[in-house]
Amino acid sequence: MLFKKGLTLLATVISVISAAPANPGAFAGKTQAEIEAYAETLGKFEKLQYMNTVFVSQSLAKDPNYFTSLVPGANPSIAYIGCVDPRNAIDIFTESQLGDIYEHRSIAGSVGVNDTNALAAIQFAVEFLQVKDIVLSGHTYCLGIKAVIESYDQLTGPLSPWLAPINELYVNNKQTFDTITDPYLKARLLNEMNVERLVNLVNGLDIVTNARNKGQTINVHGWLFQVENGSFINLNITKSAN
Numbered sequence: 257m258l259f260k261k262g263l264t265l266l267a268t269v270i271s272v273i274s275a276a277p278a279n280p281g282a283f284a285g286k287t288q289a290e291i292e293a294y295a296e297t298l299g300k301f302e303k304l305q306y307m308n309t310v311f312v313s314q315s316l317a318k319d320p321n322y323f324t325s326l327v328p329g330a331n332p333s334i335a336y337i338g339c340v341d342p343r344n345a346i347d348i349f350t351e352s353q354l355g356d357i358y359e360h361r362s363i364a365g366s367v368g369v370n371d372t373n374a375l376a377a378i379q380f381a382v383e384f385l386q387v388k389d390i391v392l393s394g395h396t397y398c399l400g401i402k403a404v405i406e407s408y409d410q411l412t413g414p415l416s417p418w419l420a421p422i423n424e425l426y427v428n429n430k431q432t433f434d435t436i437t438d439p440y441l442k443a444r445l446l447n448e449m450n451v452e453r454l455v456n457l458v459n460g461l462d463i464v465t466n467a468r469n470k471g472q473t474i475n476v477h478g479w480l481f482q483v484e485n486g487s488f489i490n491l492n493i494t495k496s497a498n
């Protein structure tokens with residue numbers, strides 16, 4: 257009995273695997289539930305490759321030009337700077353399409369004053385892509401923010417200097433933070449203060465100022481994404497001039 261079940265499973269696996277080549281519509285006969293059930297039998301890493309073949313196949317079945325249309329380049333609506341946290345998936349929570357959002361990610365979504373990686377990303381967005389809106393976003397339940405509040409002094413390695421400006425905000429406003437007992441609200445306030453710091457920092461960059469002086473419109477926005485219910489709040493601290 258078990259042996260027979262095993263054979264049936266093997267046959268299913270073989271039929272799904274043989275359907276896997278990137279042939280448009282190859283998964284057409286399978287329901288999404290069947291595809292997902294099979295994917296669940298795979299290891300997390302192997303699942304990525306399998307689901308990629310499903311994605312490619314299903315995308316081409318809907319639109320044969322889905323990928324070739326991306327070749328000429330992207331015309332993103334915004335440049336988004338947010339946290340590396342995998343729950344902070346702006347593409348998913350805004351139902352955006354490939355090519356829509358230009359993203360830069362870092363721990364706590366921070367940008368350093370001498371941070372060549374972020375500065376080059378912002379320069380490219382402003383000068384080459386001529387993006388009008390730059391979003392700095394924090395998110396609730398951010399582990400970088402939590403580390404600052406709970407254990408900054410114990411941090412070692414690059415995390416310590418990276419989070420130092422956020423720690424400085426915390427230390428400088430300690431009196432206010434000490435009046436808040438709810439850890440969620442405390443973290444949220446620090447997060448919002450940090451987003452405001454980043455909006456001011458990016459708004460004041462020479463890259464942004466020079467582009468505005470040449471007539472480009474650049475709005476620098478601050479958001480807070482709420483992991484607990486999937487909605488982001490526009491903190492309404494947008495800066496459109498220096």
Ligand SMILES: *[C@@H]1O[C@H](CO)[C@@H](O)[C@H](O)[C@H]1NC(C)=O
Nearest residue numbers: 367368369370371417420421
């Ligand atoms: C950034 O670089 C400048 C020039 O090298 C230096 O004076 C400054 O201390 C650096 N700032 C930080 C926060 O590392």
Ligand SMILES: *[C@@H]1O[C@H](CO)[C@@H](O)[C@H](O)[C@H]1NC(C)=O
Nearest residue numbers: 396482484485486487488489
């Ligand atoms: C999401 O949660 C926050 C508080 O956690 C609340 O202020 C906000 O209204 C909620 N938004 C939605 C759409 O439920």
Ligand SMILES: *[C@@H]1O[C@H](CO)[C@@H](O)[C@H](O)[C@H]1NC(C)=O
Nearest residue numbers: 479480488489490491492493
């Ligand atoms: C931002 O402004 C919008 C529109 O006026 C308003 O609905 C929203 O509540 C404001 N958000 C905050 C965080 O004040």
